[in-house]
Amino acid sequence: MVDDDALPPFDDAGGFGVLPEPPAGLADRIEHATTRRVRGRAWRRRGALALSLAAAFLAGAVTSRWPFDEPVPAPVVAPAPSTTAAVPRPATPGPADPAALSVALRERGDRLLAEAGDVEGALALYREHLELASLAGRPASDPRDSWLLSAMKNDLR
Numbered sequence: 035m036v037d038d039d040a041l042p043p044f045d046d047a048g049g050f051g052v053l054p055e056p057p058a059g060l061a062d063r064i065e066h067a068t069t070r071r072v073r074g075r076a077w078r079r080r081g082a083l084a085l086s087l088a089a090a091f092l093a094g095a096v097t098s099r100w101p102f103d104e105p106v107p108a109p110v111v112a113p114a115p116s117t118t119a120a121v122p123r124p125a126t127p128g129p130a131d132p133a134a135l136s137v138a139l140r141e142r143g144d145r146l147l148a149e150a151g152d153v154e155g156a157l158a159l160y161r162e163h164l165e166l167a168s169l170a171g172r173p174a175s176d177p178r179d180s181w182l183l184s185a186m187k188n189d190l191r
Contacts, residue, residue: 136166140183147180160186 143159146152160183168190175187 132166132169136163139163143183144180147182153182156182164190
């Protein structure tokens with residue numbers, strides 16, 4: 035139980051009476067202590083942020099040069115195998131007959147494109163075919179033309 039004599043007396047309004055004055059400098063000591071803690075937290079946060087940024091920077095700098103002793107090997111690019119040698123090549127007619135040579139070049143280009151899928155080889159043969167065919171006039175479109183030959187003829191127009 036609480037001793038009634040230890041409590042301050044009530045005033046007429048139902049509250050405690052006048053409290054004693056706090057000791058001199060108490061408010062200043064409390065303000066100084068709380069200000070120091072609040073400022074200390076802010077500086078600790080800033081310091082932790084600065085240390086984490088420095089650690090991230092150093093980790094990036096170290097790993098960018100990792101491993102130190104071994105040079106980075108250059109990528110090796112293997113040349114694509116040439117499929118032009120796998121396709122049997124018929125004997126081409128002599129240069130005396132440009133129309134027959136043009137037909138033979140076109141047939142070889144068709145066969146190379148269809149059987150071996152060699153676009154570059156077919157492109158070279160079709161180019162020669164179109165040069166010979168253009169001597170006789172403008173090469174006409176043919177429904178039997180491959181997609182590559184049709185595209186080349188469309189580019190000539």
